Amino acid sequence: MEERLQEILAPYKGKSDALIPVLQEVQAELGYLPEEAMMAIAKTTGVPESHVYGVATFYAQFYFTRRGKxxxxxxxxxxxxxxxxxxxxxxxxxxxxxxxxxxxxxxxxxxxxxxxxxxxxxxxxxxxxxxxxxxxxxxxxxxxxxxxxx
Missing domain, CATH: 3.40.30.10 (Glutaredoxin)
Structure with missing residues (x-):
């Protein structure tokens, strides 16, 4: 997962204004947003973890537990x-x-x-x-x- 996650995140380095699209793309690939992905998103985009979590928990489209196929x-x-x-x-x-x-x-x-x-x-x-x-x-x-x- 780590390697694929880094591939997804690479284009978003330093792009704090792309938080929702990166959350959507990571979830589309992984099926949900695990903790390690949330931390990697924060680190890559330069957005504080608390803000990443705040945005992700605000929208019902984001999931934090694995979902069914x-x-x-x-x-x-x-x-x-x-x-x-x-x-x-x-x-x-x-x-x-x-x-x-x-x-x-x-x-x-x-x-x-x-x-x-x-x-x-x-x-x-x-x-x-x-x-x-x-x-x-x-x-x-x-x-x-x-x-x-x-």
């Missing part, structure tokens, strides 16, 4: 809530064997909720690896998970 997000916005998001979450928890907000032990799946994905007319909505599934039925979970294995 497959990420499932169940919308819990008003329309999705009314149309059964809670039942969809429960069904995913049963099928994946993890609680919402957690990652499976094999790091294959992360299950979480999101406030709104902006597709209210398609409620309930589930986003799996950036693919939107509208009018989602709990009975579709098996097929969605099977498709991930291909």
């Amino acid at each position: 497959n990420q499932t997000k169940v919308c819990t916005g008003t329309a999705c809530h009314v149309k059964g998001a809670a039942r969809v979450i429960e069904a995913f928890e049963r099928e994946l064997g993890i609680d919402c907000g957690c990652t499976s032990e094999d790091f294959e799946h992360t299950l979480e909720t999101v406030a709104c994905v902006g597709s209210c007319a398609l409620a309930p909505v589930v986003v799996v690896n950036e693919e939107v599934h509208g009018q989602f039925q709990s009975s579709s979970i098996g097929k969605v998970i099977e498709d991930l294995k291909e």
